[in-house]
Amino acid sequence: MNIISKLGIAAVLPAALFLNITYVNKLPAKVVNSLNMQDSSYSKTDLFDQNTQPKLISKQFEFTEGPAADKEGNVFFTDQPNNAIWKYGLDSKLSLFSNTAGRSNGMYFDKQGNLFTCADEQNEIWKFDQSGKRTAIILSGVNGRKFNGPNDLWMDGKGGIYFTDPYYQRSYWTRTQTELDGEKVYYLPAGKKEAMLASSELQKPNGIAGTADGKYLYVADIKANKTYRFTITKDGLLTDKQLFTDKGSDGMTLDDKGNVYLTGNKGVYIFNADGQQIGLIAIPEPWTANICFGGKNRDMLFITASKAIYTMQMKVRGYSKNASRQL
Template identity: 50%
Template sequence: MNKNFKNALAFSILLLTSVTLFAQIEDKKGITAKGAEVVKVKDGFSFTEGPAINRQGDVFFTDQPNDKIYKWNANSNEIVLFREGAGRSNGLYFQLDGKMIAAADLNNELWEIDQYSGEETVLVTSFRGKKLNGPNDVWVRPKGGIYFTDPLYPRAYWEGIRSKEMEQDGKHVYFLSADRTELFRVAEDLTQPNGLVGTPDGKTLYVADIGAKKTWKYDVQEDGYLTNKTLFCEMGSDGMTIDERGNVYLTGNGVTVFDKKGEQIAHIPVPEKWTANVCFGALDRKTLFITASGAVYTVKMKTRGVW
């Protein structure tokens, strides 16, 4: 074996090893199923976002640049178009009554969508007489009431509709009461609030400040206000979810998982430039459904998601 061939072979082995290592799931606590792999379900989208699970385990998600909402059938693994003209919806979340809440930022609104008819009801159009900046992500607490983030991501489709300047006096987190009579701010000191998710008991809310590269933890009060702001981890996120053990899943460079103490316990690499959001799907809530740029993926899990 000549020297040049030997060097080339060594380089090829090193490259192959690097690729393999990049593709491996890092799991310190056994949260993924044995032999779990990241599986592409479908590609061909522009930018997928906002996965949300219904009672049947199906996952609805958005392709925001194309103004569409799709539905992934947990039983057949098929994806079908649910609705066109979706208000440029971004984040989605299901209420207990089966209706879907959508952060519809075409006109900076918050929508409620019937998952069977596809008809929408506009819940929020403004705050203190001005439009919102552009609702991004939502979480519905078990007792009712909706938390949503309102950062600013200027959209190309805002041309001719409105200014790309910030409408509100900052980028905040809001709460809409269950009876829809009260809308108020609950966090006003964040740089760029984005993903958020709460615990199944409704007592704790996690909010990612992607601009500051931090995720915060709050106590949720009965009236909807947030108290006891505490640093959860030194990482921001686009979207978020949580499992039955209290582990929090953040996105961006694949999916990074932190335990309830804020310590990193897993990383799931995704072969896309950006991983936007994540939720648990299927009837047993043991399939991690990932929206990442132009495609969506699944990973079989040992832990179960909460709904």
Template identity: 50%
Template sequence: MKAKMNLLLLINSFSLMVSPLFAQDSSIIAEGAELQLVVDGYDFTEGPSADKNGDVFFTDQPNDQILKYDVETNSVSVFMEGAGRANGLYFDNENTLIACADEEFQLVRITSDKDIKVLVEDFEGKDLNGPNDLWIDEKGGIYFTDPYYQRPYWDRSSPDLESQNVYYLAPGAKSLIPVADDLVQPNGIIGTPDGKTLYVADIGDKKTYSYSISEDGSLSNKTLFVEMGSDGMTLDNKGNLYLTGDGVTVFNQKGEQIKHIPVDANWTANVTFGGKNEQTLFITAMDALYSLDMNVEGVRWK
């Protein structure tokens, strides 16, 4: 993860400005709300995803942990250790956790009892680069990005695959379908709740694209959305897209920037909505998890 962080910092040399959120246009942010530190002290937080209850699960990949923020008790505990170096997380339609576990280049399902089932671990007999982030459509099909970031816990020093792709795993399928193979280094990914549009960040080329999703899960109509890459991303119920890196930058459906949420950290990795009624934005940045009360809501469990 440190190798990934250093690369991202090299690609995006941002100067961070910490200013009160109320000094900006706060139409999407709850009145008077300020960024709150939920918990810190980790090595590198990533992959936040909320379950149906609004509890937020996130990862500390260097320490091979999945953490859980409990919305009722406002507390954080270790959900699981030894999670295959999980990075990106997402709950499927049955409220079961799916993880990009790049220790063995796998996509896995993790039950509430912490049983792990490997969903996929290769493409045409070759090891994946390292599944990074994912989104699950209304049918249960899984889209995920597979960039290559050299990890210190790997024996290998180069990828088996020639390209860094976005893949689709159809419901019940065991084989992957590459749906985008012309990106430099895909990373953040999220789809609209109607299942018609997929956003993919090509962090290696500092761009984010939108795609039309076909009935069979394939992608078409690749369109440049913004000239900005992203580590992780999410959507709100107004269709605004949240990108990460230098804090959180929010764009409307036209690709116009409408908000920048500064975070006092060298790198902001990922973001999701959670809490009661999905009205809280949760942000993973460096060693910490932050929260921010919002006027808009998430779209995962509506």
């Protein structure tokens, strides 16, 4: 059984996710940055140099996920089946950050350099200090019931946390069914101890990311194979749900031009702010899970894909919101 099946991903992805995407047949393991999409304000070389290719860094893992960059640009990511968080440093070296990671998935750094993770071993949100020590369990459930399994998260400028809570049955769980009614998006306001419901409108929310100005939140519904954009109100609620694109996603990130990066079975799909696909970075792995911007200048795209991690030099940068994680 491959790792995607072991993690419960393939079992829940609809056939449409694999069949209803328009792309070039038999894409090579290289960058495709012009797919005859609708015209946009970007030329084919605005995102990356035409000759740039994704660089394989390592293929030593079982299933990589959750990349997040600290304020220096070091990238941290998870090897979820092996219960580990790794660091890819500015020196291009790999080092183990934690080997008791709570099966962490999505991750995010706050302004103080603490790492928040979706630790779905016990369906919780964890906090790590800069040494790799877990310092707190931030959340473990809502209304007295355990979460399904927090999957990915994004932190706003106030320190509030938005996170998705889909249900993927894990091989390491003892439970066999959810305690909650539905798979939802939650928001934990800064300084609060109870999460509030942000959205119950999606079938299986997964990838999540917000804009630099904090006005909009993108959430992927991987089961419905769609990504939506919500308006964020002053009190943190989500309103004005709008279809962004007919493509779901596992992970998500934005660059400083407002382009949105989604992931899936062919690699990294790039959309402009109007929802028009403007590029594809093809990755030669069974599943591309997640991405973030890192590096000293925030212009390195870091890609987690099945057993591997890749980097790619970009002409755009991830935005630096509060010197926090690069999206």
